Amino acid sequence: MSLDRRKFLGITALSSATLLTGSTHAHEIESKTDEVYGVLVDTVVCIGCRKCEWACNQEHGLSDKDLKSYEDKSVFKEHRRPNASAYTVVNEYRDPADSSKAYSMKVQCMHCNEPACVSACIVGALEKNELGSVDYDAWKCIGCRYCIIACPFQVPAYEYENPLTPQIRKCTFCHERVAKGESPACVSICPNEALTFGPRSKLIDLAHSRFKANPGRYHEHVYGENEVGGTSWMYLTAVDTKHTELPVLSAAPLPPLTEIIQHGIFKSFVPPLALYALLGLIMHTIGDKNEEQEVKE
Numbered sequence: 428m429s430l431d432r433r434k435f436l437g438i439t440a441l442s443s444a445t446l447l448t449g450s451t452h453a454h455e456i457e458s459k460t461d462e463v464y465g466v467l468v469d470t471v472v473c474i475g476c477r478k479c480e481w482a483c484n485q486e487h488g489l490s491d492k493d494l495k496s497y498e499d500k501s502v503f504k505e506h507r508r509p510n511a512s513a514y515t516v517v518n519e520y521r522d523p524a525d526s527s528k529a530y531s532m533k534v535q536c537m538h539c540n541e542p543a544c545v546s547a548c549i550v551g552a553l554e555k556n557e558l559g560s561v562d563y564d565a566w567k568c569i570g571c572r573y574c575i576i577a578c579p580f581q582v583p584a585y586e587y588e589n590p591l592t593p594q595i596r597k598c599t600f601c602h603e604r605v606a607k608g609e610s611p612a613c614v615s616i617c618p619n620e621a622l623t624f625g626p627r628s629k630l631i632d633l634a635h636s637r638f639k640a641n642p643g644r645y646h647e648h649v650y651g652e653n654e655v656g657g658t659s660w661m662y663l664t665a666v667d668t669k670h671t672e673l674p675v676l677s678a679a680p681l682p683p684l685t686e687i688i689q690h691g692i693f694k695s696f697v698p699p700l701a702l703y704a705l706l707g708l709i710m711h712t713i714g715d716k717n718e719e720q721e722v723k724e
């Protein structure tokens with residue numbers, strides 16, 4: 428993909444004064460840097476309208492078979508996951524100290540800085556784009572589904588209902604829009620500016636400025652700033668993220684682990700089923716270890 432970073436200078440600017448005070452929730456932040464882009468998801472200001480789901484489905488021509496209406500808030504009673512016909516879903520989490528306080532949380536691919544799905548893919552069908560998205564190439568994909576097992580966020584979905592040409596499906600970070608200098612469809616539609624698109628480092632600055640400007644309103648941790656080596660999509664929450672659906676993960680990137688296993692096993696001609704089992708075991712163990720660590724803290 429040919430990318431012109433200067434196009435981003437045309438993006439609506441968030442003034443540096445606003446960045447410092449954190450008083451405005453802007454959709455987009457101007458970039459003059461040479462770094463990846465990201466989105467800051469502020470679950471404290473998200474109103475759970477599900478317009479982001481609608482915009483994503485429109486943008487990608489998806490028809491979510493389970494969808495009754497975007498107005499239907501009864502969906503929050505269950506915990507949904509992104510799937511092959513819905514790249515993003517909005518769920519709810521509650522304050523453990525006061526269960527009457529509910530917050531909405533949009534979930535999708537995190538577009539990790541060091542993606543485990545990329546390192547697990549043996550044919551290079553997944554790739555981290557220089558603008559931040561983790562892109563999928565259906566022509567290269569052989570349908571092994573190692574990416575599904577490797578992802579610590581359980582994001583990639585397989586089109587089981589498409590027996591002839593099944594593909595891996597996940598949020599694309601609207602990379603075609605981003606390459607043209609536009610923000611992702613979900614960010615553009617968000618009415619309460621719960622989603623902010625911009626250079627990753629500026630989003631981190633913005634997150635910390637919101638903490639400073641709103642004492643007590645946030646759990647002061649930018650989820651994704653460091654987890655698994657950092658992610659392009661990051662979250663602000665009202666409570667400790669261990670009370671949300673975001674998994675407890677250390678700062679250590681996962682790819683070195685998945686790469687060693689993948690290369691070692693393929694050199695030794697270990698059959699695919701054994702690789703599934705081993706990758707699954709590792710991801711399970713990492714999850715358990717992180718949870719144990721969290722309990723000790």
Ligand code: SF4
Pocket residue numbers: 472473474475476477478479480517531533616617618619620621622
């Ligand atoms: S469009 Fe924005 S406010 Fe509405 S649910 Fe999505 S993230 Fe929340």
Ligand code: SF4
Pocket residue numbers: 536537538539542543544545561577578579580581582583597
């Ligand atoms: S969240 Fe999962 S699918 Fe998305 S980039 Fe990270 S490892 Fe890959």
Ligand code: SF4
Pocket residue numbers: 482483484486514515535597598599600601611612613614
């Ligand atoms: S970035 Fe694009 S593909 Fe990803 S959730 Fe938003 S609209 Fe959907």
